[in-house]
Amino acid sequence: MRTVRASGALLALLIAAPAAAQDVAIRNATVLTIANGTLENATVLVRDGKIAAVGTDVSIPAGVQVIDGTGRYVMPGIIDAHSHMAIEGGINEGSESVTPEVMVPVRDDDQTIYRALAGGVTSALLLHGSANTIGGQGAVIKMRWGQPADSLYFDGAHRIVKFALGENVTRASSSAPDSLRRFPKSRMGVEQTLRWWFAQAQEYDREWEDYRQRARRDRNALPPRRDLRLEALADIMRGDIKVHAHSYRGDEILMLMRVAEDFGFRINTFQHVLEGYKVAEEMAKHGAMASTFAENWGYKVEAQDAIPHNMAIMTDRGVVVSVNSDSGERVRRLYQEAAIGMKYGGMSEVEALSMITLNPARQLGVDHLVGTVEVGKQADLAIFSAHPFAPETHVEMTLVDGKVLFDRSQAMTLRKLIESQRAITTTTEDDR
Amino acid sequence: MRAAMLTLAVLAAATPRLSAQASPGQEGTFLIRGATIWTGTGQTLQNANVVVRDGLIEAVGPDATAPGAVEIDARGKFVYPGLIDSYTPLGLSEIGGISTMNLRSELGEFNPHMRAVVAINVDSDMMAITRANGITSVITAPSGGVISGQAALIGTAGWTWEDMAVERTAAFVINYPREPSFGFGFGGGANPAAQRAARERVETQIRELKTVLTTARAYDRQRTAGAEEVDLMYEALRPLMQGRVPALVSADTEQQIRAVVELGREYGIRVIINGGDEAWKVRELLAQNDVPVVLGSIQSNPPADAPYDAIFAQPGVLHEAGVKFAFSTGGSANARHVPYHAALAVGYGLPKDAALRALTIWPAEMFGAADRIGTIEPGKLANLFIATGDPLDIRSQVTEVFIKGRRVPMDDRHTRLYQKYNGRPAGN
Numbered sequence: 001m002r003t004v005r006a007s008g009a010l011l012a013l014l015i016a017a018p019a020a021a022q023d024v025a026i027r028n029a030t031v032l033t034i035a036n037g038t039l040e041n042a043t044v045l046v047r048d049g050k051i052a053a054v055g056t057d058v059s060i061p062a063g064v065q066v067i068d069g070t071g072r073y074v075m076p077g078i079i080d081a082h083s084h085m086a087i088e089g090g091i092n093e094g095s096e097s098v099t100p101e102v103m104v105p106v107r108d109d110d111q112t113i114y115r116a117l118a119g120g121v122t123s124a125l126l127l128h129g130s131a132n133t134i135g136g137q138g139a140v141i142k143m144r145w146g147q148p149a150d151s152l153y154f155d156g157a158h159r160i161v162k163f164a165l166g167e168n169v170t171r172a173s174s175s176a177p178d179s180l181r182r183f184p185k186s187r188m189g190v191e192q193t194l195r196w197w198f199a200q201a202q203e204y205d206r207e208w209e210d211y212r213q214r215a216r217r218d219r220n221a222l223p224p225r226r227d228l229r230l231e232a233l234a235d236i237m238r239g240d241i242k243v244h245a246h247s248y249r250g251d252e253i254l255m256l257m258r259v260a261e262d263f264g265f266r267i268n269t270f271q272h273v274l275e276g277y278k279v280a281e282e283m284a285k286h287g288a289m290a291s292t293f294a295e296n297w298g299y300k301v302e303a304q305d306a307i308p309h310n311m312a313i314m315t316d317r318g319v320v321v322s323v324n325s326d327s328g329e330r331v332r333r334l335y336q337e338a339a340i341g342m343k344y345g346g347m348s349e350v351e352a353l354s355m356i357t358l359n360p361a362r363q364l365g366v367d368h369l370v371g372t373v374e375v376g377k378q379a380d381l382a383i384f385s386a387h388p389f390a391p392e393t394h395v396e397m398t399l400v401d402g403k404v405l406f407d408r409s410q411a412m413t414l415r416k417l418i419e420s421q422r423a424i425t426t427t428t429e430d431d432r
Numbered sequence: 433m434r435a436a437m438l439t440l441a442v443l444a445a446a447t448p449r450l451s452a453q454a455s456p457g458q459e460g461t462f463l464i465r466g467a468t469i470w471t472g473t474g475q476t477l478q479n480a481n482v483v484v485r486d487g488l489i490e491a492v493g494p495d496a497t498a499p500g501a502v503e504i505d506a507r508g509k510f511v512y513p514g515l516i517d518s519y520t521p522l523g524l525s526e527i528g529g530i531s532t533m534n535l536r537s538e539l540g541e542f543n544p545h546m547r548a549v550v551a552i553n554v555d556s557d558m559m560a561i562t563r564a565n566g567i568t569s570v571i572t573a574p575s576g577g578v579i580s581g582q583a584a585l586i587g588t589a590g591w592t593w594e595d596m597a598v599e600r601t602a603a604f605v606i607n608y609p610r611e612p613s614f615g616f617g618f619g620g621g622a623n624p625a626a627q628r629a630a631r632e633r634v635e636t637q638i639r640e641l642k643t644v645l646t647t648a649r650a651y652d653r654q655r656t657a658g659a660e661e662v663d664l665m666y667e668a669l670r671p672l673m674q675g676r677v678p679a680l681v682s683a684d685t686e687q688q689i690r691a692v693v694e695l696g697r698e699y700g701i702r703v704i705i706n707g708g709d710e711a712w713k714v715r716e717l718l719a720q721n722d723v724p725v726v727l728g729s730i731q732s733n734p735p736a737d738a739p740y741d742a743i744f745a746q747p748g749v750l751h752e753a754g755v756k757f758a759f760s761t762g763g764s765a766n767a768r769h770v771p772y773h774a775a776l777a778v779g780y781g782l783p784k785d786a787a788l789r790a791l792t793i794w795p796a797e798m799f800g801a802a803d804r805i806g807t808i809e810p811g812k813l814a815n816l817f818i819a820t821g822d823p824l825d826i827r828s829q830v831t832e833v834f835i836k837g838r839r840v841p842m843d844d845r846h847t848r849l850y851q852k853y854n855g856r857p858a859g860n
Contacts, residue, residue, distance in 0.1 A: 411740065413745060
């Protein structure tokens with residue numbers, strides 16, 4: 001596996017040109033800006049990987065590559081706020097229930113990256129699994145397919161840690177004999193696990209603060225022993241690391257917000273949050289955002305009350321909602337998932353589109369860089385053959401930092417494969 | 433948005449049929465007026481009516497009328513034959529994570545006598561949620577072993593499973609033996625001995641399947657000739673051996689599909705491919721042999737070596753090659769969204785009209801029920817729905833559903849929770 005990975009990265013270096021930004025203009029398209037409505041017959045001009053102009057009266061400078069957008073729809077590149085793609089091997093550090101010091105290892109050779117691009121996706125939050133009350137730190141990446149792993153990280157994004165509540169955490173060691181089972185095994189235990197560890201972290205933080213005070217007076221003062229776990233927890237309490245919490249039931253969502261408030265921090269985003277609609281008021285007040293499934297429900301007990309109207313109710317109550325994939329399959333058609341928001345609970349088109357663009361950008365801390373088609377933002381764009389919510393739609397092109405990294409006209413498709421096989425068969429028959 | 437929702441909720445609350453929450457629907461004679469009707473027979477009627485009486489479609493057309501009928505104004509709306517999910521455990525399986533709610537498979541490898549129809553939970557939450565989006569019939573199937581049992585074609589509303597059944601035995605579910613995938617490389621994979629053992633097990637299962645079919649053929653002949661001794665398992669297989677009921681045989685790779693077509697030829701049984709990831713590779717063979725395909729969920733990744741759009745684009749390719757197919761979700765929770773599986777195929781080249789047929793009349797034909805369901809024609813069961821637009825478009829709303837002529841209540845677990853929490857007063 002190691003060898004495969006190394007050669008994959010090497011191959012990528014050989015094939016792909018360095019990530020030089022390009023100048024490109026998409027002309028005569030319908031542009032779903034998210035920020036400023038829908039523009040017909042508009043041009044999006046990209047220079048140096050950033051959006052330089054958007055509008056109906058944009059002149060295209062000479063030498064700029066032109067993409068014909070006639071009949072097509074341009075929208076911000078889709079952002080997936082919950083993914084397990086491009087992560088090496090196991091995604092749970094399951095030895096203990098609190099491990100915020102570990103980080104997901106990003107790999108560049110997972111073809112899910114390419115398939116995501118082919119579905120208009122340009123960024124994703126890669127997260128650990130949900131076995132731990134406090135898991136590890138995730139990574140925000142851009143779909144820079146063909147670049148080595150180090151180049152995938154999205155500069156400027158939040159540092160993010162994954163928490164988890166409910167069934168997955170409490171059953172994490174359920175196959176072990178009782179004597180070897182891991183605490184916690186109930187939702188009650190999850191709360192106390194959180195409180196115990198954050199109390200430790202507070203204590204740790206105080207010891208360091210004391211040391212810093214003493215060190216000012218006493219050059220020979222000894223620092224406390226460094227503890228990477230408590231340090232990460234202290235960073236969480238300071239808000240330097242943002243919390244994304246895997247959650248299902250209303251009670252546990254409420255519990256976590258109250259624990260965080262007691263320790264002086266906020267939950268940035270609840271993940272899954274299938275019963276968020278039951279505590280949407282409280283979430284809005286706390287300032288928590290939500291990243292949910294559009295339609296998934298009923299696969300376990302804590303998903304029994306999941307309803308597709310969740311997105312609409314939370315949005316209505318002032319929660320910033322995104323819809324995520326959590327899947328290497330769903331990531332290819334997040335535009336369908338967003339459309340479900342319009343079907344159940346009557347979200348507007350822009351509210352629904354925001355759930356896969358601006359809102360996840362806010363949750364990942366990159367809304368100043370991407371998430372809308374606006375001048376000055378990075379040119380992460382998806383070009384659809386029809387409205388992204390229409391049944392006859394597909395992705396024609398996806399740009400990351402102004403570079404066309406997916407182009408259906410150049411990609412190997414089923415029909416092209418069949419054509420090429422026909423050509424081979426015909427040639428063979430001619431030869432006879 | 434909130435105000436609009438409240439208005440809707442108030443309107444819904446004022447509708448009398450909501451009072452009959454658990455009922456499979458209001459009985460009566462109905463006149464649906466002024467709709468655009470996609471009949472499924474090659475016609476789209478403008479400004480036309482449908483008369484529903486005694487569970488059946490009585491008349492369709494611009495002049496169809498029924499004095500005294502309950503009138504439903506469908507001007508500006510669209511009427512379609514009820515949609516079909518052609519492979520799901522709906523009614524057999526509820527919450528995936530709880531084993532007692534998933535009694536879909538029996539012990540043993542050969543269970544052709546197990547009947548899904550007798551184990552349908554008519555009050556399944558998932559059933560009500562499914563029909564609310566216009567899915568009026570499903571093929572509900574047992575699983576496990578080599579011959580899992582008999583899949584049933586059922587309506588998605590009814591008082592009992594007898595009331596719901598359209599075809600009690602719609603197909604025999606066969607899992608064509610396949611090697612488990614071992615994965616490969618570092619950490620994954622199995623040792624050569626384990627792989628060899630798995631391969632041998634598959635070969636044994638294929639031999640056993642053929643022995644069962646050979647015995648079933650002999651048994652059927654003897655019974656036809658007057659033999660009286662009855663064996664439950666072989667008795668169950670007689671409709672298959674006589675070609676009256678098809679076998680729905682899972683096969684995804686080219687090799688498996690070829691083997692299944694051959695199995696059909698060898699034993700004179702009608703086969704339907706279930707899954708068919710690589711059906712496009714053998715489309716001529718399928719077309720020539722008139723073997724249809726129940727496509728596995730379009731919401732699936734293609735095999736690693738296939739083009740990225742292989743699963744999305746395959747229905748269009750099969751259609752052009754003359755292969756009949758139907759769509760399926762394979763699940764219970766989101767059987768309601770089977771039209772959006774079809775929509776993905778439309779996005780990658782399948783004509784819309786073919787997509788709708790693959791959700792209606794084609795599966796009705798495959799499972800021997802085209803005389804009763806699948807189109808809007810006089811004399812057929814009144815399984816149909818009214819929508820605000822194209823049912824392949826996620827943004828369309830289904831406003832009315834009729835199953836066996838009953839006007840189905842449109843509330844379910846989801847709408848009830850929605851109404852409760854959408855109505856939570858601010859600050860409470």
